[in-house]
Amino acid sequence: MEHLEQFRQEVRDWLEENCPPSMRTPLVPEEEVWGGRNAKYVNPESKLWLERMGEKGWTAPNLPKEYGGGGLDRDQTKVLHQELFRIKARPALNSFGIWMLAPCIIEFGSEEQKREHLPKIIKGEIRWCQGYSEPGSGSDLASLSTKAEDMGDHYLVNGQKVWTSYADKADWIFALVRTGPKEPKHNGISFLLIDMATEGVSTKPITLISGKSPFCETFFDNVKAPKENLVGVENSGWTIAKKLLQHERNFISNFGLAGGGTGSGADVVNIAKKYLGEANGQIANPAQRENITLHKMKEHAFGLTLQRSGDEGAKASAASSMFKYYGTEHNKDRYELMIAAMGNKGLGWTNEGFSDDEQAITKAWLRTKANSIEGGTSEVQLNVISRRVLDLPN
Amino acid sequence: MKLILTEEQQFLKDTAQSFARDKTPVTHFRELRDSDNSQCWDDGVWQEMVELGWSGILVPEKFGGSEFGMAGISVIMQELGKTLTPSPILSTSVLGVSAINMLGSDDQKENYLPKIVAGELTTALAIDEGNHHDPFAIETTAILDGDHWVLNGKKVFVVDGSSADTILIVARTSGKSGESNGISVFVASKKIAGLDVSKISTADSRNYANIEMSDLKLEQNALLGEKDLAGETIEKILDLGRIAISAEMLGNTEEAFEVTINYLKERKQFGVQIGSFQALQHRAAKMFCEIELTKSAVIAAMHAADENSNELERLSSLAKFQAGETLHLVSNEAIQMHGGIGVTDEYDIGFYLKRARVAEQIFGTSEFHQARYADISGF
DSSP states (O other): OHHHHHHHHHHHHHHHHHSOGGGGSOOOGGGOOOOSTTOOOSSHHHHHHHHHHHHHTTTSTTSOGGGTSOOOOHHHHHHHHHHHHHTTOOOSOOOHIIIIIHHHHHHHOOHHHHHHHHHHHHTTSSOEEEEOOBTTBSSOGGGOOOEEEEOSSEEEEEEEEEEEETTTTOSEEEEEEESOTTSOGGGGEEEEEEETTSTTEEEEEOOBTTBOOSEEEEEEEEEEEEGGGEESSTTBHHHHHHHHHHHHHHHHHHHHHTTOTTSOOOOHHHHHHHHHOEETTEESOHHHHHHHHHHHHHHHHHHHHHHHHHHHTOOHHHHHHHHHHHHHHHHHHHHHHHHHHHGGGGGOOSSSSOOHHHHHHHHHHHHHTTTTTTTSOHHHHHHHIIIIISOOOO | OOSSOOHHHHHHHHHHHHHHHHHOOHHHHHHHHHSOOTTSSOHHHHHHHHHTTGGGTTSOGGGTOOOOHHHHHHHHHHHHHHTTOOOTIIIIIIIIHHHHHHHOOHHHHHHHHHHHHTTSOOEEEEOOOSSSOOTTOOOOEEEEETTEEEEEEEEEEEETTTTOSEEEEEEESSSOTTOSTTEEEEEEESSSTTEEEEEEEOTTOOEEEEEEEEEEEEEGGGEESSTTBOHHHHHHHHHHHHHHHHHHHHHHHHHHHHHHHHHHHHOEETTEEGGGOHHHHHHHHHHHHHHHHHHHHHHHHHHHHHTTOTTHHHHHHHHHHHHHHHHHHHHHHHHHHHGGGGGSTTSTHHHHHHHHHHHHHTTOOHHHHHHHHHHHHTO
């Protein structure tokens, strides 16, 4: 404990010296940092902040020091997060590489792959995207058909991915490809890393019901991927894929709860008081007040459950499906309540007649509809809970 | 506040689990229900609990207790809830002990607490007067007449009211119904003129009473603590009661759910286990999520009580709300998923439904706590 308090003081001193002033102000979307070869920094202090945090390894505090991570244990990581939160520091780096890929490289990657990729992920030098879904493979992900043929020193990749977030901005993609076309579907899949700059890779953005989105279609047309970029053993990529989905699920459910990700961060109670008015300090419409209370109580209990899971140090797999299911359904509910509270002000599309904040909530409401689809639908999560947690028969 | 049990609390939970499985499986409750035992719990079983120290978990050490806290008594309640074990632990060891310990003078504590610890005295808290829990809607009056108090009024749905040796009566000494000021608590022995206790018969086959006070005369020292000032403390005592019964309801829920899941794996229709049907699987998975939320709310509330957190009221309401909603859902689904045998008296699952609805009423329904949570939160 004493050692932890000493660590806290060190963190505090370091942040005091190294977190630039503008990085302690609320984040504006155009200053979000994702890193990568082509990163542009509207605010030069974002770049500085990333470099300093990356150098320390604190963009990935719990990854091993030898690969550029922070090398912190669970308690130290918590302290770091608390201290960052205390000074309201902006995230130095948003990264699919850190959230999803790095844990899998640690577990399944070769020593060379760890040395090659992890430091660049942690410093934000290379930006990654995820190539999982295909037009014909949504919930039934294992039916994917993008093929990678063994050509001796490389794989020849042909096919199409969809829902690739930020493919048009990413430097590399981690993709599931079919290497064993004759194997049963789960057994013929491999986990392959592909440089997006390779000839034959192209991307096209997707417009959603909410408007512009980071999603893309990604096409592979006779793309040569060196064999050293296979992670794990050929045809056993499904194991890695499942593990990575757990990391993704945890990430999405935490993000949804924080009101981040596809949210506007607006608080439903404040919105309701503003647009429905107050009566004796209460949300004026009793029926909506009741619905909102119910929502907030579920949110409280769910937040406690995330906390308990952390305190128990529970194994990720069982819990992650529950968190993904509950967190995303809850987030959808929040935006339904929010636009309901706003009445006709909750339905704006452009700035003719609507403020920026109002439009943002409307767009976020539409965007949340995808939360319970992406990263495994709610129905798939319920299947996982039934089979893996409750052990119900197939 | 970490949302896990300490080693000692876990040990206590394990002890309570073995106790409930070995000594008071659901057949024990069935036998009590079918017997003419009007107190609805078994003296021998209660004495064994007393020997384990459960009667004195909230009692300070200097009065013979263990001061093991709300976490301690809650995990016991949770395990007893799994097998529907009836006992006076809620009415006596949670409510009675808390009321006497928080409100009483040293003499009063010395007089009652060691007897409770020793299993020589059981209590009941007489508070509600209407069809719904409403802690300050007190019309029962207590007036000082010379050197004694005179009480008049009616109490309903008093938990363990028909078996308790001593009744703690919440009465109004000033102000009007609905106000938290002007409330006082009195201790009355059951065998006293002017106190009429009549047992009522409820769906859960436990012991509740309606109590009428007609010119009930009590000595001056029957007043627990100070006149007029018990309102705020009563809320705290009720919050502890709410947390304890939420833990019991969590136990009810866990067992009803487990029994149901096992049935889904056994029962075959159309040549397959019915648990293979997605229509049932998804409902089961949703119940699982709600149970996990309930566990978190209950553990947070019991730790908040032990740490004297200023979040106690909100967390107690959250726990009772979430426990009530989840038990309501699971007790209904358990019956439906069992099909025909679920509605027979021969099968135990119906007991959980009957207990559920009564427990939901005790110290405020989910709707009551939803409203309270909204007010405290400033929504």
